[in-house]
Amino acid sequence: MSDIPKTYTPSEVEPKLYRFWEENDLFAADPNSGKPPYCIMMPPPNVTGELHMGHALQDSLQDMLIRLKRMQGYESHWQAGTDHAGIATQNVVEKALAKEGVTRHELGREKFIEKVWEWKKKYGNRILQQKRLLGDSPDWSRERFTFDEGLSKAVSTVFVHLYDKGLIYRGNYIVNWCPRCHTAISDEEVNHQDEATHLWHFKYPISGLTTKTQRHEEEGASSLRDFVVNPEYVVVATTRPETMLGDTAIAINPNDERLTHLHGGKVLLPLMNREIPVILDEYVDPAFGTGQVKVTPAHDPNDFEMGKRHNLPSIVVMDEKGVMNHSAGQFKGLDRFKAREAIVKAMEEAGLLEKIEDYTTSIGHCSRCKTVIEPYLSLQWFVKMKPLAEPALEAVRNGSIKFYPGRWEKTYYAWMENIRDWCISRQLWWGHRIPVWYCKACGEIIVRTDEPDSCPKCHSTSLRQDEDVLDTWFSSWLWPFSTLGWPEKTPELDFWYPTKVLVSGYDIIFFWIARMIMAGIEFMGKAPYEAIFITGMIKDEQGRWMSKSLGNGIDPALMVEQYGADAVRYTLITLATEGQDIKLSPSRFEGGRNFANKLWNAYRFLMGNAERLTTKTRSHEEETGETLCLRDLVVNAPLADRWIVSRLHATIEQVNASADKYRLYECLSTLYDFLWKEYCDWYLELLKGRLGPDMPEEEKRQALTTAISVFEAAMKLLHPGMPFITEEIYQGMLEFRIADFGMRNPTIRTPQSVICNPPSIMVSDYPKAEDFPADAGADAEMELLQKVISPIRTIRSEMRVPLERQAAAVIAGLTDPKRLEVLQANISDIKRLAVLSSFTFSDVRPAHSVAVVVDDFEIYVPLEGLIDLVVERGRLDKEIARLEGVIRGAEAKLGSAAFTEKAPANVVEYERQKLVECKAQLEAVKKNRGALE
Numbered sequence: 001m002s003d004i005p006k007t008y009t010p011s012e013v014e015p016k017l018y019r020f021w022e023e024n025d026l027f028a029a030d031p032n033s034g035k036p037p038y039c040i041m042m043p044p045p046n047v048t049g050e051l052h053m054g055h056a057l058q059d060s061l062q063d064m065l066i067r068l069k070r071m072q073g074y075e076s077h078w079q080a081g082t083d084h085a086g087i088a089t090q091n092v093v094e095k096a097l098a099k100e101g102v103t104r105h106e107l108g109r110e111k112f113i114e115k116v117w118e119w120k121k122k123y124g125n126r127i128l129q130q131k132r133l134l135g136d137s138p139d140w141s142r143e144r145f146t147f148d149e150g151l152s153k154a155v156s157t158v159f160v161h162l163y164d165k166g167l168i169y170r171g172n173y174i175v176n177w178c179p180r181c182h183t184a185i186s187d188e189e190v191n192h193q194d195e196a197t198h199l200w201h202f203k204y205p206i207s208g209l210t211t212k213t214q215r216h217e218e219e220g221a222s223s224l225r226d227f228v229v230n231p232e233y234v235v236v237a238t239t240r241p242e243t244m245l246g247d248t249a250i251a252i253n254p255n256d257e258r259l260t261h262l263h264g265g266k267v268l269l270p271l272m273n274r275e276i277p278v279i280l281d282e283y284v285d286p287a288f289g290t291g292q293v294k295v296t297p298a299h300d301p302n303d304f305e306m307g308k309r310h311n312l313p314s315i316v317v318m319d320e321k322g323v324m325n326h327s328a329g330q331f332k333g334l335d336r337f338k339a340r341e342a343i344v345k346a347m348e349e350a351g352l353l354e355k356i357e358d359y360t361t362s363i364g365h366c367s368r369c370k371t372v373i374e375p376y377l378s379l380q381w382f383v384k385m386k387p388l389a390e391p392a393l394e395a396v397r398n399g400s401i402k403f404y405p406g407r408w409e410k411t412y413y414a415w416m417e418n419i420r421d422w423c424i425s426r427q428l429w430w431g432h433r434i435p436v437w438y439c440k441a442c443g444e445i446i447v448r449t450d451e452p453d454s455c456p457k458c459h460s461t462s463l464r465q466d467e468d469v470l471d472t473w474f475s476s477w478l479w480p481f482s483t484l485g486w487p488e489k490t491p492e493l494d495f496w497y498p499t500k501v502l503v504s505g506y507d508i509i510f511f512w513i514a515r516m517i518m519a520g521i522e523f524m525g526k527a528p529y530e531a532i533f534i535t536g537m538i539k540d541e542q543g544r545w546m547s548k549s550l551g552n553g554i555d556p557a558l559m560v561e562q563y564g565a566d567a568v569r570y571t572l573i574t575l576a577t578e579g580q581d582i583k584l585s586p587s588r589f590e591g592g593r594n595f596a597n598k599l600w601n602a603y604r605f606l607m608g609n610a611e612r613l614t615t616k617t618r619s620h621e622e623e624t625g626e627t628l629c630l631r632d633l634v635v636n637a638p639l640a641d642r643w644i645v646s647r648l649h650a651t652i653e654q655v656n657a658s659a660d661k662y663r664l665y666e667c668l669s670t671l672y673d674f675l676w677k678e679y680c681d682w683y684l685e686l687l688k689g690r691l692g693p694d695m696p697e698e699e700k701r702q703a704l705t706t707a708i709s710v711f712e713a714a715m716k717l718l719h720p721g722m723p724f725i726t727e728e729i730y731q732g733m734l735e736f737r738i739a740d741f742g743m744r745n746p747t748i749r750t751p752q753s754v755i756c757n758p759p760s761i762m763v764s765d766y767p768k769a770e771d772f773p774a775d776a777g778a779d780a781e782m783e784l785l786q787k788v789i790s791p792i793r794t795i796r797s798e799m800r801v802p803l804e805r806q807a808a809a810v811i812a813g814l815t816d817p818k819r820l821e822v823l824q825a826n827i828s829d830i831k832r833l834a835v836l837s838s839f840t841f842s843d844v845r846p847a848h849s850v851a852v853v854v855d856d857f858e859i860y861v862p863l864e865g866l867i868d869l870v871v872e873r874g875r876l877d878k879e880i881a882r883l884e885g886v887i888r889g890a891e892a893k894l895g896s897a898a899f900t901e902k903a904p905a906n907v908v909e910y911e912r913q914k915l916v917e918c919k920a921q922l923e924a925v926k927k928n929r930g931a932l933e
Contacts, residue, residue, distance in 0.1 A: 007600075008597060014135070018724075021760070026137075026763060031075070031491040031496065037077070042079055043512070044146065046088050049126075050130065051556050052553070053538040054538055056569075059136050061503050063078070071716065072766045079483050080139070080140060081144035083472060083476055084145065084147045086426055087183060087472070090430040137723070142492075146479075153449065156432070156435045157487045158519070160448060168383055174378075176376075178373060179371055187511075190373050193365060194362055196359075197239055197360070198239070199357040200237065200353065204234040204236060207266045234250050236289075236294040237357075239361055244270075244343065245271065245343070246296045246327065249278070249279045249306075249312050251280070253280070253285070253291060255286070256286040258286075259292065271350075295307065295312065298377040304377065380424075381434060382423055385419045388519075392416060395527045400527055402530070404662040408534045422471075422515075425469075431469025435448060437451070437466070440462040446463070476515075478519055486523070498520065498526050498528050500529060500531065501530065504534065535576055536582055539582065540552040554586055569592070569723075570591075571591060573665055576664065576665050602675075603711070603732065607732065613704075640782075643779060643781070646776075648772045649769050651714075655670055655717055664721070671718050671721070687703055689828065713767045717767055727760065788809075788823065788830060791854060792807070799863060807861055808837055809860070810840050810846060810860040812860060813858055814857035848864040848869060848931065849862040887922065890918065894908070
């Protein structure tokens with residue numbers, strides 16, 4: 001059509017189409033539709049979040065599944081929403097207040113919460129708006145927030161249920177404490193990084209072997225050096241010297257014969273002048289270090305467990321800000337790391353620093369603010385996880401839930417089989433307040449979903465609610481059913497639970513995916529989904545994590561602006577292979593943009609040729625009242641039509657098979673091969689011969705009918721992955737068919753298209769393989785033509801034959817009469833596509849011809865008269881010399897042990913691969929050179 005732009009411009013098309021979808025409620029999901037259900041839960045992004053490439057990847061995959069199932073006739077619901085993100089949101093608002101010179105404590109809890117709600121109202125939905133840029137198609141009218149009234153009710157209901165069941169308890173325990181966020185965080189929210197540090201070896205004097213120690217205690221020692229009188233020491237090693245101030249024992253293995261003389265003894269804790277016992281515990285590894293371990297129950301989880309076994313006191317030596325407290329003696333008031341320096345210096349001055357070793361260890365950091373985590377003894381609320389984990393483990397073991405790829409099951413098992421209790425309380429103000437009240441009069445603990453008026457025990461009205469809030473994940477683990485209305489019985493919950501698949505990264509298998517399974521089984525009696533589709537993580541092209549500090553992040557919104565949403569989606573999906581991490585650079589999106597441009601050019605070609613038809617005829621349906629099917633159109637049709645329809649049949653089957661296994665990258669790769677390599681590069685080129693000015697009008701119409709029908713079906717197949725360009729093309733073709741082509745959709749009728757006004761591809765029927773007949777004979781015949789045409793094209797390219805010069809081709813040795821018949825019947829197409837002046841059959845090889853073997857016959861292409869043989873011989877001689885030099889160099893390098901043993905493995909492998917490729921190139925060049933003699 002003359003008004004179709006020459007260039008496809010996503011920035012003009014995509015916003016227009018997204019408005020069209022939303023204004024026509026095409027994303028709406030109805031539990032009363034009568035269609036089979038299909039539901040995916042969108043992992044709720046933080047209200048503080050901005051769209052990043054991880055979101056773009058997972059949203060592209062989820063939206064592809066939702067659009068696919070919507071077109072296949074399912075009532076597809078993609079549940080969208082946001083998470084209140086306790087720590088992250090509170091930090092953002094506190095930073096904003098700090099710029100005004102105000103702290104949350106100065107505002108007070110109530111006013112601060114008001115400020116957070118104001119921030120959420122202004123900025124909280126920013127990421128959901130950004131998701132629209134990608135073409136996300138959830139039912140936005142059903143969007144939920146973890147602080148919605150219904151979801152908040154679900155949280156308190158779950159807390160009370162687990163408390164009444166004895167699975168929630170309160171107690172002192174070692175938690176991961178963030179001194180900056182001033183709250184406990186879960187194990188899964190700690191990012192561990194290997195860092196270079198030191199291992200300090202300290203001497204602890206053995207005590208109780210002389211009365212001189214007592215005399216010094218009575219008289220007062222002028223210095224620690226004066227105080228140490230016994231030459232025997234226990235030597236311990238630590239990476240955290242500041243915690244030694246809280247040591248309450250030295251532990252040795254009871255079977256360590258080297259240290260039997262210490263059994264039942266005591267040592268003097270340096271700097272604190274406190275005697276501590278030597279205890280026996282099998283936890284201690286005699287082979288590690290000196291076999292003597294300092295025990296600090298208040299600042300190490302393993303020490304805490306030893307402390308409980310031996311009834312040791314727990315001495316907390318720093319406060320919630322990581323500053324040494326009154327229990328730290330002379331180091332009170334120092335930051336923990338400043339205290340570390342001071343303690344090492346004091347031990348060295350006292351002669352109690354034996355040595356310092358360089359040491360690399362894994363150090364935990366807060367995933368939010370990157371602060372070094374402090375293992376810290378604190379009074380917290382916990383969930384007993386083992387009773388919940390067992391049925392969740394069984395659900396995966398018995399196949400009720402399947403991981404894709406399956407290897408992630410091992411990761412799931414490893415965590416679930418060694419699960420620890422979950423610390424669910426957070427020392428924050430922004431979050432779901434723990435539904436526990438304390439009676440100030442009698443101390444009664446009241447656990448309820450709603451606020452009590454009085455104490456049920458003493459009837460006092462003087463009650464205090466627990467100050468802490470619940471871990472953000474405590475609301476998120478209910479997401480698959482709380483968003484659908486639980487604890488109420490709703491049509492949505494009955495229809496869409498359990499959901500079909502969860503799409504998520506492997507980084508949250510532990511603290512979201514597994515917990516949702518546990519919650520779903522506990523509260524709904526069924527696991528929340530049938531499949532778990534695990535994606536890889538996106539890194540930069542060097543394989544590094546993307547971060548602001550490295551400046552290596554890629555903004556998906558910027559990539560959409562530059563390349564278009566379809567190109568971004570296509571690129572990310574095709575790179576998401578089997579859960580592998582993706583190395584990404586902006587240039588990778590060029591491939592997706594090129595594909596979109598290829599589709600647009602094909603669309604313009606088809607519509608341009610259809611527009612030039614001069615006769616407007618009544619459609620078959622209008623004349624007969626019958627719907628014309630593509631199956632009818634290809635009966636006795638030319639080879640090209642029968643072949644492309646057969647290839648469409650195979651493509652649909654492959655796409656469906658790949659989608660069933662969640663190999664969405666295969667779906668798009670299959671469609672790319674069909675559309676670019678088969679439809680555009682072969683079929684359209686063959687079609688051009690039937691659209692020439694001398695061809696009858698009706699034959700052109702028949703050819704275009706098949707071509708457009710196949711292209712439309714391919715656009716439907718591609719729509720879930722590339723929704724914008726396929727919608728634009730579909731609407732353009734449909735409009736043209738009805739208005740100008742005299743046709744009413746010659747493919748299978750689409751009821752949804754008739755109902756939807758204006759029609760949309762996203763609610764049309766997804767193509768079915770059985771509607772496009774397979775034709776093994778056409779496949780075989782077309783394969784033969786390709787085997788003949790492709791090598792001739794390759795010869796022309798390698799020998800630099802100008803495009804405007806027609807060559808000759810000779811087939812030798814072909815004796816199969818059926819294949820001879822096929823080639824003879826298609827000589828005109830062979831000559832046109834291979835740019836030949838003649839195509840003959842003879843066993844005599846022409847002079848100066850290049851030969852290529854195909855199956856059991858040969859193809860000869862004479863070059864004399866097409867190229868300057870002298871010049872070409874000289875060029876090939878130079879190329880042979882160059883390749884031989886490269887090969888000698890590579891062989892010398894690979895023959896050197898200094899290179900193969902010292903160079904990185906990838907560098908050595910590159911050289912080996914280069915050698916193989918160069919040898920293959922040399923053989924081909926020599927063969928061409930010989931043909932010119």
